[in-house]
Amino acid sequence: MSKSLPKRSENYSEWYNELVKRADLAENSAVRGCMVIKPYGYSIWEKMQRALDDMFKETGHTNAYFPLFVPKSLFEAEEKNAEGFAKECAVVTHYRLKNNPDKPGKLMVDPEAKLEEELIVRPTSEAIIWSTYKNWIQSYRDLPLLINQWANVVRWEMRTRLFLRTAEFLWQEGHTAHATREEAIAETEQMLHVYATFAEEFMAVPVIRGKKTANERFAGAEDTYCIEAMMQDGKALQAGTSHFLGQNFAKAFDVKFVSKENKQDYVWGTSWGVSTRLMGALIMAHSDDEGLILPPKLAPIQVVIVPIFKGEEQLNLISETVLPIVAELKKKGISVKFDHSDKQSPGFKFAEYELKGVPIRLAIGARDLANGTVEVARRDTKEKKTYAISEIVETVSNLLEDIQTNIYQRALNFRFENTHQVDTWDEFTKILEENPGFIAAHWDGTPETEEKIKELTKATIRCIPLEAVEEEGKCILTGNPSSKRVIFAKSY
Amino acid sequence: MSKSLPKRSENYSEWYNELVKRADLAENSAVRGCMVIKPYGYSIWEKMQRALDDMFKETGHTNAYFPLFVPKSLFEAEEKNAEGFAKECAVVTHYRLKNNPDKPGKLMVDPEAKLEEELIVRPTSEAIIWSTYKNWIQSYRDLPLLINQWANVVRWEMRTRLFLRTAEFLWQEGHTAHATREEAIAETEQMLHVYATFAEEFMAVPVIRGKKTANERFAGAEDTYCIEAMMQDGKALQAGTSHFLGQNFAKAFDVKFVSKENKQDYVWGTSWGVSTRLMGALIMAHSDDEGLILPPKLAPIQVVIVPIFKGEEQLNLISETVLPIVAELKKKGISVKFDHSDKQSPGFKFAEYELKGVPIRLAIGARDLANGTVEVARRDTKEKKTYAISEIVETVSNLLEDIQTNIYQRALNFRFENTHQVDTWDEFTKILEENPGFIAAHWDGTPETEEKIKELTKATIRCIPLEAVEEEGKCILTGNPSSKRVIFAKSY
Numbered sequence: 001m002s003k004s005l006p007k008r009s010e011n012y013s014e015w016y017n018e019l020v021k022r023a024d025l026a027e028n029s030a031v032r033g034c035m036v037i038k039p040y041g042y043s044i045w046e047k048m049q050r051a052l053d054d055m056f057k058e059t060g061h062t063n064a065y066f067p068l069f070v071p072k073s074l075f076e077a078e079e080k081n082a083e084g085f086a087k088e089c090a091v092v093t094h095y096r097l098k099n100n101p102d103k104p105g106k107l108m109v110d111p112e113a114k115l116e117e118e119l120i121v122r123p124t125s126e127a128i129i130w131s132t133y134k135n136w137i138q139s140y141r142d143l144p145l146l147i148n149q150w151a152n153v154v155r156w157e158m159r160t161r162l163f164l165r166t167a168e169f170l171w172q173e174g175h176t177a178h179a180t181r182e183e184a185i186a187e188t189e190q191m192l193h194v195y196a197t198f199a200e201e202f203m204a205v206p207v208i209r210g211k212k213t214a215n216e217r218f219a220g221a222e223d224t225y226c227i228e229a230m231m232q233d234g235k236a237l238q239a240g241t242s243h244f245l246g247q248n249f250a251k252a253f254d255v256k257f258v259s260k261e262n263k264q265d266y267v268w269g270t271s272w273g274v275s276t277r278l279m280g281a282l283i284m285a286h287s288d289d290e291g292l293i294l295p296p297k298l299a300p301i302q303v304v305i306v307p308i309f310k311g312e313e314q315l316n317l318i319s320e321t322v323l324p325i326v327a328e329l330k331k332k333g334i335s336v337k338f339d340h341s342d343k344q345s346p347g348f349k350f351a352e353y354e355l356k357g358v359p360i361r362l363a364i365g366a367r368d369l370a371n372g373t374v375e376v377a378r379r380d381t382k383e384k385k386t387y388a389i390s391e392i393v394e395t396v397s398n399l400l401e402d403i404q405t406n407i408y409q410r411a412l413n414f415r416f417e418n419t420h421q422v423d424t425w426d427e428f429t430k431i432l433e434e435n436p437g438f439i440a441a442h443w444d445g446t447p448e449t450e451e452k453i454k455e456l457t458k459a460t461i462r463c464i465p466l467e468a469v470e471e472e473g474k475c476i477l478t479g480n481p482s483s484k485r486v487i488f489a490k491s492y
Numbered sequence: 493m494s495k496s497l498p499k500r501s502e503n504y505s506e507w508y509n510e511l512v513k514r515a516d517l518a519e520n521s522a523v524r525g526c527m528v529i530k531p532y533g534y535s536i537w538e539k540m541q542r543a544l545d546d547m548f549k550e551t552g553h554t555n556a557y558f559p560l561f562v563p564k565s566l567f568e569a570e571e572k573n574a575e576g577f578a579k580e581c582a583v584v585t586h587y588r589l590k591n592n593p594d595k596p597g598k599l600m601v602d603p604e605a606k607l608e609e610e611l612i613v614r615p616t617s618e619a620i621i622w623s624t625y626k627n628w629i630q631s632y633r634d635l636p637l638l639i640n641q642w643a644n645v646v647r648w649e650m651r652t653r654l655f656l657r658t659a660e661f662l663w664q665e666g667h668t669a670h671a672t673r674e675e676a677i678a679e680t681e682q683m684l685h686v687y688a689t690f691a692e693e694f695m696a697v698p699v700i701r702g703k704k705t706a707n708e709r710f711a712g713a714e715d716t717y718c719i720e721a722m723m724q725d726g727k728a729l730q731a732g733t734s735h736f737l738g739q740n741f742a743k744a745f746d747v748k749f750v751s752k753e754n755k756q757d758y759v760w761g762t763s764w765g766v767s768t769r770l771m772g773a774l775i776m777a778h779s780d781d782e783g784l785i786l787p788p789k790l791a792p793i794q795v796v797i798v799p800i801f802k803g804e805e806q807l808n809l810i811s812e813t814v815l816p817i818v819a820e821l822k823k824k825g826i827s828v829k830f831d832h833s834d835k836q837s838p839g840f841k842f843a844e845y846e847l848k849g850v851p852i853r854l855a856i857g858a859r860d861l862a863n864g865t866v867e868v869a870r871r872d873t874k875e876k877k878t879y880a881i882s883e884i885v886e887t888v889s890n891l892l893e894d895i896q897t898n899i900y901q902r903a904l905n906f907r908f909e910n911t912h913q914v915d916t917w918d919e920f921t922k923i924l925e926e927n928p929g930f931i932a933a934h935w936d937g938t939p940e941t942e943e944k945i946k947e948l949t950k951a952t953i954r955c956i957p958l959e960a961v962e963e964e965g966k967c968i969l970t971g972n973p974s975s976k977r978v979i980f981a982k983s984y
């Protein structure tokens with residue numbers, strides 16, 4: 001714990017990697033590209049899961065579970081989807097090991113246990129789920145079908161980074177089926193807004209809601225909606241996607257229904273997902289050179305109390321005051337840790353809880369006891385203030401709300417300062433070099449221009465914002481007419 | 493829904509299979525041996541997870557997540573464990589698909605994307621976890637390490653049955669590391685008792701706590717504890733296991749620690765798990781020929797209210813009375829569904845909620861309204877009674893507790909009636925043929941005798957009960973001396 005973190009200003013990327021490890025969030029495993037999510041990191045993910053799951057259920061969805069494996073013949077049924085994922089599929093070809101006759105004590109794949117049909121480890125579950133929906137849907141009465149799954153998926157990425165891009169990751173994937181196009185689009189948009197609300201209200205990360213360009217669409221979707229967040233280095237991070245699938249999967253898997261009017265038609269589909277990638281967004285949006293800064297709503301420990309004492313007697317006196325505070329805070333649903341271990345110094349503990357992003361730290365020593373006060377330090381601003389013990393529970397409770405609001409506002413201000421309306425190519429390239437962030441600029445709507453801009457600048461169109469105003473303009477690259485601005489940025 | 497279930501007395505096995513499907517719990521998938529857990533089934537599993545997870549956390553454990561894949565070299569490090577699972581491993585050998593040049597639109601495994609080292613889809617995670625623990629543990633200060641994981645695992649079973657035995661299943665696996673043998677044994681026993689408490693208090697399924705014989709131990713464990721439950725056909729179902737691993741995995745993965753006394757030693761391990769198999773136990777322990785019987789503590793819907801009405805006006809009148817009841821029940825934390833759909837008749841709904849095992853059904857029609865009464869039907873006994881509307885909330889609340897207790901007591905009585913102390917071989921074989929159940933009998937303690945009995949009768953030693961009294965006796969097969977009775981049964 002003694003060595004300090006790399007500074008964001010010097011090496012943002014290294015700062016992130018080190019922070020993830022030192023704050024005990026995750027680490028690389030013995031399996032190429034797969035991570036171990038450590039207990040502290042996982043406890044944040046659990047809080048995310050709980051909040052999202054509640055929101056899914058409030059919007060009428062239920063959870064289910066579908067197989068990890070997708071038989072190759074199902075996998076390839078929706079061609080665009082298959083094409084999109086074929087290059088990053090882990091494939092199970094055998095179902096048994098046997099003793100290696102050449103190497104005693106070692107095992108080898110048993111060549112006699114070869115599968116007739118290979119199984120793909122799901123990179124996403126549309127194929128296996130739509131092949132199941134075929135049996136579940138006959139009539140309009142079976143619709144809408146609103147199902148979500150919490151699962152692990154595998155995409156064989158060559159360059160991986162903890163949380164941001166890993167071969168295996170955890171996620172939820174919603175898969176819904178509807179009687180009409182309109183209803184499916186409404187569902188796609190509803191779930192985008194659920195994600196946006198979660199990002200902003202729980203993660204305290206402001207996001208832009210938008211649509212992807214055709215180039216960046218999910219393989220097999222007619223339309224992909226997304227939320228995009230700005231990290232502290234000005235880069236964009238796609239934090240969630242919601243896809244309108246049209247009738248593509250229904251056609252690939254022959255999922256038809258009989259309507260109220262007794263007509264047969266293919267059903268309309270959506271899918272939507274967020275993953276452990278959100279952990280990366282959370283870390284990069286708020287944290288500083290001393291460590292994590294967690295929004296109170298997702299912090300596993302919201303308040304830590306560090307007693308400053310010499311010997312058991314002093315600790316006992318402090319505990320007499322602290323324990324009722326702990327009890328009262330818990331009663332209010334606040335998660336609090338009283339760290340009275342004598343193995344580490346208070347200074348060490350302060351640094352440790354800063355690193356871990358605990359929103360509020362209370363410190364109390366003999367002098368505080370005499371004065372009837374507690375020192376309160378907030379993680380986000382590092383401000384310290386002394387409060388009377390009698391008002392500490394209310395103070396903490398209010399402060400947690402303040403911190404949640406403050407870090408959201410700070411991230412929003414940061415995004416505002418680093419978002420530029422740009423109308424010329426010179427300005428566009430200059431800003432990308434000197435002052436990375438979001439650029440709202442006109443684009444002529446063609447994939448070719450989009451591709452060209454990417455080649456020239458590494459910036460991509462993050463999205464066409466839903467709230468973009470209609471405005472006449474000229475494409476920054478080609479000068480061709482455009483009716484609204486899109487968001488360009490370099491991205492994770 | 494019109495066709496009735498097979499009867500338990502006629503074909504218990506078929507009754508189970510049909511019930512699982514018709515009650516919308518699970519179904520077979522397109523992947524051999526893998527199931528789809530349907531929303532209603534999954535919502536029961538979620539309740540189990542929540543209760544277990546709370547108990548794990550109360551006993552000091554935290555959750556984490558380790559990779560799905562285990563490199564072959566790690567997998568084979570603990571030889572006994574590897575041997576035990578080698579024959580049922582799904583193996584990933586390739587990481588890419590490509591277009592099949594011979595079949596346009598079809599994919600094939602890309603032979604150029606062969607992994608240097610094969611990856612085993614985890615059948616259990618000791619290997620990957622202990623290889624990680626090596627880096628996490630240096631000193632006694634890092635111990636105990638108390639971690640649990642909720643995950644999917646794959647064991648390539650040839651004969652599968654929904655929930656009871658599937659190629660992929662969901663489970664939790666605890667993996668702990670300790671400084672002393674005694675502490676690790678205490679942990680193993682503690683978790684056994686957590687499982688037993690969960691089975692009895694939540695699932696309402698009485699269990700026998702015991703130890704497995706050497707033959708039946710987990711591959712790589714020094715001792716395996718288990719809980720065994722009796723199903724309604726008298727067969728035993730192993731509902732959870734807790735393993736004392738000794739230093740086996742620590743030695744295989746070189747996990748050492750420096751003790752307080754500054755001595756280096758291998759750490760001591762445990763692992764323990766329960767799976768979606770518990771769903772099978774829950775279903776088979778309580779349900780009847782009309783459908784599921786769920787314990788209130790795990791029922792997704794605890795109370796259903798079915799209005800009996802003609803036309804909207806009547807429904808509105810009934811709703812005026814029912815909605816405040818719904819609100820009050822919800823306030824008490826009771827999950828209640830007011831099924832006022834007019835698409836199905838009340839009779840159809842009654843049958844449907846019986847099939848789904850909803851513990852309490854309230855029915856209310858125009859006459860009830862006039863009388864200020866509600867008809868209350870309990871699922872476990874099928875008893876119906878009429879109560880005043882004013883006392884309905886309290887009645888329901890008490891009744892839920894009654895039902896929870898009653899089905900536990902019923903299962904306990906059933907087990908008592910079907911458990912026999914047997915002292916002769918003749919009696920032993922006769923009971924197994926005529927009146928299957930648990931048999932408490934003496935055994936000479938040798939694997940050979942155990943094996944012989946299994947060959948002759950298909951009955952196995954389910955466990956050596958922890959609470960077995962010391963008693964001199966003679967082995968039912970060999971007549972050799974024995975000091976306590978063990979539990980024999982046929983099993984799932």
Ligand SMILES: [Zn+2]
Pocket residue numbers: 208209210211212225226227228462463464
């Ligand atoms: Zn976007």
Ligand SMILES: [Zn+2]
Pocket residue numbers: 700701702703704717718719720954955956
């Ligand atoms: Zn047992």
